[in-house]
Amino acid sequence: MAVDRVVARIRRVRARVGTVRAGTTAVATVIVAVALVVGAAALIAALRGTLIDEVEESAWAQAHEVARQLESGRPPTLEVAGSDEQLIQVLDPDGEVLAASRNVTGEAAVARLEPGESARVVTPLDDDPFVAVAAGAQTPAGPRTVVVARALIGVFETTSLITRLLIVGLPIVLFVVAGTTWLTVGRALAPVEAIRREVDEVSAAQLHHRVPQPRTDDEIGRLASTMNRMLARLERARNSQRRFVSDAAHELRSPITTIRQHAEVALAYPDRTTTEELAEVVLAEDLRMQHLVEDLLLLARADEHVRPPSAPVDVDDLVFDEAHRLRSITSPRVDTAAVTAARVRGDADALGRVLRNLGDNAARHAQSRIDFALTDRGGDVLLTVDDDGPGIPEPERGRVLERFVRLDTARSRDVGGSGLGLAIVDEIVRAHGGSVSISESPLGGVRVAVILPAGDG
Structure with a gap:
């Protein structure tokens, strides 16, 4: 001893x-x-x-x-x-x-x-x-x-x-x-x-801990402040990741459960359903899972902060293409009178995804009208999408850009989607050096404004 x-x-x-x-x-x-x-x-x-x-x-x-x-x-x-x-x-x-x-x-x-x-x-x-x-x-x-x-x-x-x-x-x-x-x-x-x-x-389960904060404003005090801010960021990221995984699992469980239920019914009671009906259900739920997986992969790539390709993109062409698509599948009137020529540098496919998500979001909530507006302001390009739907309460406008967020008035998956559309818009726009904001529309519903740096090409 x-x-x-x-x-x-x-x-x-x-x-x-x-x-x-x-x-x-x-x-x-x-x-x-x-x-x-x-x-x-x-x-x-x-x-x-x-x-x-x-x-x-x-x-x-x-x-x-x-x-x-x-x-x-x-x-x-x-x-x-x-x-x-x-x-x-x-x-x-x-x-x-x-x-x-x-x-x-x-x-x-x-x-x-x-x-x-x-x-x-x-x-x-x-x-x-x-x-x-x-x-x-x-x-x-x-x-x-x-x-x-x-x-x-x-x-x-x-x-x-x-x-x-x-x-x-x-x-x-x-x-x-x-x-x-x-x-x-x-x-x-x-x-x-x-x-x-x-x-x-500190471990992954104890990110709520904080280091002692000295009262002095010297190098050690600033180090403690930096460490606490880092732990706070890690805690937020951990919580966000947990919510993300939980929501993704929940979203994927729904179509899987639907497919399993219809398959079990078809096996137990063959005379109550037909092969065509079962195939329609499986195909619809499979498409829902496919879209969700694609959205998750896109967000995962966005989290890696990969710089998008830089090429001249005519945003007005993307707007007109999206307006044409919406006219063919929705009943609300789609107005593009306020769309002018504008060009940015970026990824045309990703920016097309932005227009598609904004169009789907507006069509999901609009009652009779959707307005697109595009303006080249010299240093940047302003894109707005307005609808005359029920709108979003001001305290909730910032939350709709987060992942898997659906407001109480749009909880149904058939109506409200997976809650990733605007989150994907925000990720893509920020990757292109722009910003997204939500406000009240002059039509009475929601206005989504996208600002992108202008590019000559």
């Missing part, structure tokens, strides 16, 4: 290492570490250079003071504050020591420097390096060189102390940076993790 717990912990650690949170923390820590190391090195170098310059300037000041004393003929002051940290020597042109501070009395010159020069030297006072400077003086006895050397041990001790402090402090700073980054990124990504968990639990 202990081994299993260790293995589980290792897996959790590995999982965390691969997360955005861990990656961001690692990157931020490395960048800060590099910046701090470079900054610390530059700080130590600058501090050491500044301290050495201060020691050197102090030595120059003392060397010039002794040189002025020699030039004025006064005895030079060769006393030093620290017996092991600084020294003074007065040299002749040959480099012989003429005078020196007491801590180097009797010692040879620590350096042979020309006036104005400086150098690092090793003195008999200590093994640590000194910085030595030389100043020239003109005395009655001849030229002299004053050499002042000061120890750099204080510089090294100071920089060493700063270095130790940085060695101790930098890991603490990096730990604070890593912890702060870990907590900050974790808090920032907490809504994302909540979104991930919620989406991971």
Whole structure:
């Protein structure tokens, strides 16, 4: 059991290492570490250079003071504050020591420097390096060189102390940076993790779930809003698909049931029906199923968003052909006086299907009159189909463009069809870049208006 717990912990650690949170923390820590190391090195170098310059300037000041004393003929002051940290020597042109501070009395010159020069030297006072400077003086006895050397041990001790402090402090700073980054990124990504968990639990049967919505209007808030809108679209699509499948099955069940009932009656009571009567029923129901299947296939292709062929189509010819068909099968008067020449680019067969469905819909509800109107408005083509039927209540006008929608006044399949005609019109027109709208007709019934982009061909 202990081994299993260790293995589980290792897996959790590995999982965390691969997360955005861990990656961001690692990157931020490395960048800060590099910046701090470079900054610390530059700080130590600058501090050491500044301290050495201060020691050197102090030595120059003392060397010039002794040189002025020699030039004025006064005895030079060769006393030093620290017996092991600084020294003074007065040299002749040959480099012989003429005078020196007491801590180097009797010692040879620590350096042979020309006036104005400086150098690092090793003195008999200590093994640590000194910085030595030389100043020239003109005395009655001849030229002299004053050499002042000061120890750099204080510089090294100071920089060493700063270095130790940085060695101790930098890991603490990096730990604070890593912890702060870990907590900050974790808090920032907490809504994302909540979104991930919620989406991971969403299934086809749980599309009503929504991800938590942060109150902030940042990237994560917008991501949550987008995810919720996506889930809402998926839910609507799922519900629409279920209704579509249910309605399609219901529509197909009706003719199948009719055929089966008539066949069973014909088998059970051969003397009550004839072969011709049975064939008529089967043929009629078969045609109904064929039309329904064709409509379903057309809508399925429309759902695939396949771009229709683009060719010049004279819409006025399609209108006249449909009007001629309606005159041969319906009693209402069909008026085409308001049809003018108009051309679009698209699929002639699909647009002919639009005219056929609009004509069948108008003929199904018209009492005595159907009017077609077609106008080329320059940028687009307007087609209207009016009837003098009972009309459609305004709240229901948008619904009739949906699939398998039949209003209460047209529920009978013999009268109301399958409820796919106007849905097919809407799909085809939108595929051609147009739009369909339903409104009240001046004749008292329904006006279906189709707008299509005009095309020259």
